[in-house]
Amino acid sequence: xxxxxxxxxxxxxxxxxxxxxxxxxxxxxxxxxxxxxxxxxxxxxxxxxxxxxxxxxxxxxxxxxxxxxxxxxxxxxxxxxxxxxxxxxxxxxxxxxxxxxxxxxxxxxxxxxxxxxxxxxxxxxxxxxxxxxxxxxxxxxxxxxxxxxxxxxxxxxxxxxxxxxxxxxxxxxxxxxxxxxxxxxxxxxxxxxxxxxxxxxxxxxxxxxxxxxxxxxxxxxxxxxxxxxxxxxxxxxxxxxxxxxxxxxxxxxxxxxxxxxxxxxxxxxxxxxxxxxxxxxxxxxxxxxxxxxxxxxxxxxxxxxxxxxxxxxxxxxxxxxxxxxxxxxxxxxxxxxxxxxxxxxxxxxxxxxxxxxxxxxxxxxxxxxxxxxxxxxxxxxxxxxxxxxxxxxxxxxxxxxxxxxxxxxxxxxxxxxxxxxxxxxxxxxxxxxxxxx
Amino acid sequence: xxxxxxxxxxxxxxxxxxxxxxxxxxxxxxxxxxxxxxxxxxxxxxxxxxxxxxxxxxxxxxxxxxxxxxxxxxxxxxxxxxxxxxxxxxxxxxxxxxxxxxxxxxxxxxxxxxxxxxxxxxxxxxxxxxxxxxxxxxxxxxxxxxxxxxxxxxxxxxxxxxxxxxxxxxxxxxxxxxxxxxxxxxxxxxxxxxxx
Numbered sequence: 305x306x307x308x309x310x311x312x313x314x315x316x317x318x319x320x321x322x323x324x325x326x327x328x329x330x331x332x333x334x335x336x337x338x339x340x341x342x343x344x345x346x347x348x349x350x351x352x353x354x355x356x357x358x359x360x361x362x363x364x365x366x367x368x369x370x371x372x373x374x375x376x377x378x379x380x381x382x383x384x385x386x387x388x389x390x391x392x393x394x395x396x397x398x399x400x401x402x403x404x405x406x407x408x409x410x411x412x413x414x415x416x417x418x419x420x421x422x423x424x425x426x427x428x429x430x431x432x433x434x435x436x437x438x439x440x441x442x443x444x445x446x447x448x449x450x451x452x453x454x455x456x457x458x459x460x461x462x463x464x465x466x467x468x469x470x471x472x473x474x475x476x477x478x479x480x481x482x483x484x485x486x487x488x489x490x491x492x493x494x495x496x497x498x499x500x501x502x503x504x505x506x507x508x509x510x511x512x513x514x515x516x517x518x519x520x521x522x523x524x525x526x527x528x529x530x531x532x533x534x535x536x537x538x539x540x541x542x543x544x545x546x547x548x549x550x551x552x553x554x555x556x557x558x559x560x561x562x563x564x565x566x567x568x569x570x571x572x573x574x575x576x577x578x579x580x581x582x583x584x585x586x587x588x589x590x591x592x593x594x595x596x597x598x599x600x601x602x603x604x605x606x607x608x609x610x611x612x613x614x615x616x617x618x619x620x621x622x623x624x625x626x627x628x629x630x631x632x633x634x635x636x637x638x639x640x641x642x643x644x645x646x647x648x649x650x651x652x653x654x655x656x657x658x659x660x661x662x663x664x665x666x667x668x669x670x671x672x673x674x675x676x677x678x679x680x681x682x683x684x685x686x687x688x689x690x691x692x693x694x695x696x697x698x699x700x701x702x703x704x705x706x707x708x709x710x711x712x713x714x715x716x717x718x719x720x721x722x723x724x725x726x727x728x729x730x731x732x733x734x735x736x737x738x739x740x741x
Numbered sequence: 742x743x744x745x746x747x748x749x750x751x752x753x754x755x756x757x758x759x760x761x762x763x764x765x766x767x768x769x770x771x772x773x774x775x776x777x778x779x780x781x782x783x784x785x786x787x788x789x790x791x792x793x794x795x796x797x798x799x800x801x802x803x804x805x806x807x808x809x810x811x812x813x814x815x816x817x818x819x820x821x822x823x824x825x826x827x828x829x830x831x832x833x834x835x836x837x838x839x840x841x842x843x844x845x846x847x848x849x850x851x852x853x854x855x856x857x858x859x860x861x862x863x864x865x866x867x868x869x870x871x872x873x874x875x876x877x878x879x880x881x882x883x884x885x886x887x888x889x890x891x892x893x894x895x896x897x898x899x900x901x902x903x904x905x906x907x908x909x910x911x912x913x914x915x916x917x918x919x920x921x922x923x924x925x926x927x928x929x930x931x932x933x934x935x936x937x
Contacts, residue, residue: 330917348917372921375914394918444918462918489915507912533912579911625847626890627913645890645913646853694850699888701913728887 317649317693320712320722320734321360327353327730332373333704334726338381340405341711343724344389345732348373352391352401353732354432357711357722360734364403366432371395376447382454389432390457392445398438398459400475403431436475440467440482447492451500456480458502460490466504466514468521481521485512491535497542497572505534511576511586517610525612527586532579535627535644540572541635548638549655560656563684566590573617575640577628583620583642583652585687589613620687623650632706636719639690643702643725649693651723651737657686691737697727710736750826750833750863758831759815759838809885811841814856817884818877822935824869824928829935835860835873840896852888856881859896866901874910875919876932 323345330348337343341357352366352374372394380388391399442463449458457469457477468481488507495502501524502514511527511534545551550564567573569590576584589612626645633640640652696702704726710716723735815838819831830836840859846852858877862870878893885891893910895903909915919925 373917394921444914446914462915489912491914507908533908625851625853646847646851648851694848695852699852699886 314740315651315691316738316740317651317691317696317723317735318738320714320736323353323355323360323362323732323734325362326732327351329730330373330728331703331726331730331732332375333377334706334724334732335377335379336706336708336724337379337387340387341709343708343732344377344379345726346374346377346391347730350374350393352377352389352432355732357708357734358713360712364432366391366401369393369399369401369434369437370397372444375445378449378457380450380454380457381452387432388435390448390450392448392459394444396439396441396443396445396461396463398441398445398448398457398469400435400438400477401432402435403433436477438469438477440479441465446490449493449495451495451502452497453500456495456500456502458493458495458504460493460504462489464488464490464506466490466493466502466512468502468514481514481516483512483514483521483523485514485523485526486510488533491533492537494537494539496539499571503537503539503574505537505576507533509534509578511537511574513612513614515610522610524610525614527574527576527614529584529586529616530576530578530580530582533627534576534578536575536577536630538575538631538633540575540633540638542572544572544635544638547636549653556656560684574614575631575633577631577642577644579627581624581626581628582622583624583628583631583640585617585620586614587617589615618654618683618685618687620652621689623689623692624648629702630704630706634707634721636707636721640687641705641707641723643696643705645701647695647697647700647702647727649691649696649702649705649723649725649735650689651691652687653690654685654687657684693735696725696733696735697729697731700727700729702727708734750828752828753832753834755832758819759812809843809889811838811843814841814843814858814881814885817936818858818880820936821873821876821880822932823863824872824876824932830860830873830877833863835863836877837861853890854888855890855892856885857892857894859894861896861899865899870895870900870902871906871909872925872928872932874906875916875925876929878910878916879920879929880933880936 327347327349332346332348334343334345342363343355343357345353345355347353350370350373353362354364355361356363370391370393374391374393376392378390385405387403387405389401441459441461444462445459446462447460455470458466460466464484464486466483467479469477470480471477486506486508490504490506492505493502500515503511505511509530509532512523513525514521515524545564545568553561570588574586624644624646628642628644631640631642638654641649643649702725706724707721708724710720710722725733815836818836819829821830823830823833826833836858842857844855844857846854860874860877874893878891881891894907897903900906
């Protein structure tokens, strides 16, 4: 089944913990806090559970806000002195919740007490307080996401629309855009890690990208390639060519160096997961250096300079047998993890293609970024599966997977990450990658 | 609900419906299978305890988990009432035994089996096809062990918008949201009230 060039799995996915106590019904999504070692889980029982990633126990249960399942949660980044959580529900509303966080956040992160139950004596003052509600969507909220700066909150719904909200001051949200480009439910929204560029994935099998242009949010690209519903969309971390396997510039060919430069000019890539069982990577055509004159295709359609070209960069080795609901890109290692209806967790990494002999293309002229466009075979890198885990939630579906910083006492390095999966069995599980050799 | 799409549907006689419970009947199951060992398989015990493993089963005994067959699936869904007619989906031939398939796990490492049910709406533009499909999916989700994935589809060529309906029925998020809709749940509860 596996192509011969793939290396055998020398890495395994090992269970570290199941967050306790689990929910008695389906849980949809778990989002790690941007700075604290806690994670919020959106539950079908209309609650949000906030668990510790240090003790793996429940710290807070947020109840009483929504009338139906909570489908999505997102922490506002860049906030000091408090934690701000946005919740999206099947009741068509978005809730904003706040909790005061004592002390500096860095201090909290590193000196947090590790004993069990140290949070349980807290009184209501320390609970998450309902702050405000954002109404506007006509049907179930499917996903929401704060922009990296915390300035914008994007929400999406079965009503086919994507809304962008701006928090002018605490609890004063203004709708700054209602984007109605999709022809079906919008399943997921995600922000670019460096720019105010928003992506949305839909039941109409497409992904769309938007940005602000002269006070108006407009669609700047449409990605068409998946054959079924696109369930998840997520951008690569910022500056990854400086962190992942591409950071090592010694001993690579001129062609590979040129490729890394091209990647850096493209910026963070986009990963998508679909009902068609595939995970795909998309890359932006760099704005500068795109010389339309030497390609056979004059750019007559592009009348607006703000439009972007995104094209297929790679299709990850297909290991899922049913819908892939979620995919997550490590901000530390550049590895990708995916999970879905078949209950499997699959971890992939990118590497240089070994088969490419150095300097083969150097004859045809020095730098020709166009040569790589849209043609997978010309890519200098490849994605391989490094580990997979069957039946991660017993026989249940996995609705969400993400990376989080490892924070328990077994942590082996500052940068060590864990994989967190959220399943139909009501459980949130934490996994570590173990090298086995 | 304004117009009954098909006021005079074809109704099958109850004794003509596929069943293994009326063993004395001359009517045999018509799915083309051998049926030879069917009577040895207990009917519903595995539905109640999906994780019970036969004590003596060895690892090589691949059949040990395949303990639910198409007839049992049929029995679970054929008694669902049609939302329009006071008749069962079995007697209306909306669900038919040959249109039920159980797919084994795709890999020895997986324990996920798939049940594929193709339903035949009474006429090609039946507006309630989605509701019927949802009823079948919900019934099977409630009755079968969770290791089964349930794919309910409209039988190809029998419905004008089958692709759109199939997409909706296959979308777990839409199904989950639909089950939180009180009106729809009322309809489904009524449909399922005739099941056991």
